[in-house]
Amino acid sequence: MSSIRLFVLSILSEHGPMHGHQIRNQAQSDHTELWTEVKVGALYGALRRLASEELIAEVRGERVGNYPERTVYEITRAGREALDVVRGQALRAVVVRPDxxxxxxxxxxxxxxxxxxxxxxxxxxxxxxxxxxxxxxxxxxxxxxxxxxxxxxxxxxxxxxxxxxxxxxxxxxxxxxxxxxxxxx
Known part of the structure; x- marks a missing residue:
């Protein structure tokens, strides 16, 4: 079960289309690194993987001011199905890792x-x-x-x-x- 997969799919499902920087800001405002294994620095790699698996899709590019163009993603139907599976696994799994x-x-x-x-x-x-x-x-x-x-x-x-x-x-x-x-x- 991938925590970062669960996080990205959940955020896009809850908030609609977002670009990577917005997802990163959401992770920071939720203090996600405090209570999950999600590392903010890994979000962009996760976005690429999820897009290659067609669980999220590029909707458009956005440019604000002098910032570089950013790709906006949305969750796909397959992504919503994957979210249901991964969230269900996470809610039911009891994880106590050996130290x-x-x-x-x-x-x-x-x-x-x-x-x-x-x-x-x-x-x-x-x-x-x-x-x-x-x-x-x-x-x-x-x-x-x-x-x-x-x-x-x-x-x-x-x-x-x-x-x-x-x-x-x-x-x-x-x-x-x-x-x-x-x-x-």
């Missing part, structure tokens, strides 16, 4: 307890910083957010808080983990 950290942790028997504690403490601090940053950005943007966007951001904040709690438990269990490594060696 490569877990694999590295399980295979860290050659590290001493102090090294592991340092790594885990640093990760925990990074998660707290990310959680604080998200909270601050959400508060700053709150007046422009829809209730659905607020809930998406709250979902991400809850996941970060859960990660912090898990790291706390991991630090508590670290002596047992190191003892298991020693027994296995």
């Amino acid at each position: 490569p950290f877990d694999l590295a942790l399980v295979h860290s028997g050659d590290l001493d307890e102090q090294q592991l504690e340092h790594v885990i403490t640093d990760r925990r601090a990074a998660l707290i910083a990310q959680e604080d940053s998200l909270r601050h950005q959400t508060e700053e943007a709150d007046q422009w957010l829809t209730e659905a966007e607020r809930m998406a951001l709250a979902h991400l904040a809850a996941r970060l808080a859960t990660e912090v709690r898990w790291h706390d438990e991991l630090l508590d269990r670290l002596p047992k983990i190191v003892a298991d490594f020693r027994r296995e060696a």
Whole structure:
């Protein structure tokens, strides 16, 4: 499931024909990068791919002032069908990706307890910083957010808080983990 595909098709379906810069501005005003995997810099490539798949179509070119001519796109009938499919998949899919950290942790028997504690403490601090940053950005943007966007951001904040709690438990269990490594060696 492609988040950027879902985003572009959704925006064109909701707002009608737009050029890439307008779609980019919409992503920025929605603070899309805060709560999705959509990267604003990838939008133009996505527009080209969607056009080549005939999910969107070029409607016209537009020139305003001294700006270069911009291609205006609209969603096609096939694009609306694809939007229904990708949105349906996204709404029904439960996505919890394995964290490569877990694999590295399980295979860290050659590290001493102090090294592991340092790594885990640093990760925990990074998660707290990310959680604080998200909270601050959400508060700053709150007046422009829809209730659905607020809930998406709250979902991400809850996941970060859960990660912090898990790291706390991991630090508590670290002596047992190191003892298991020693027994296995």
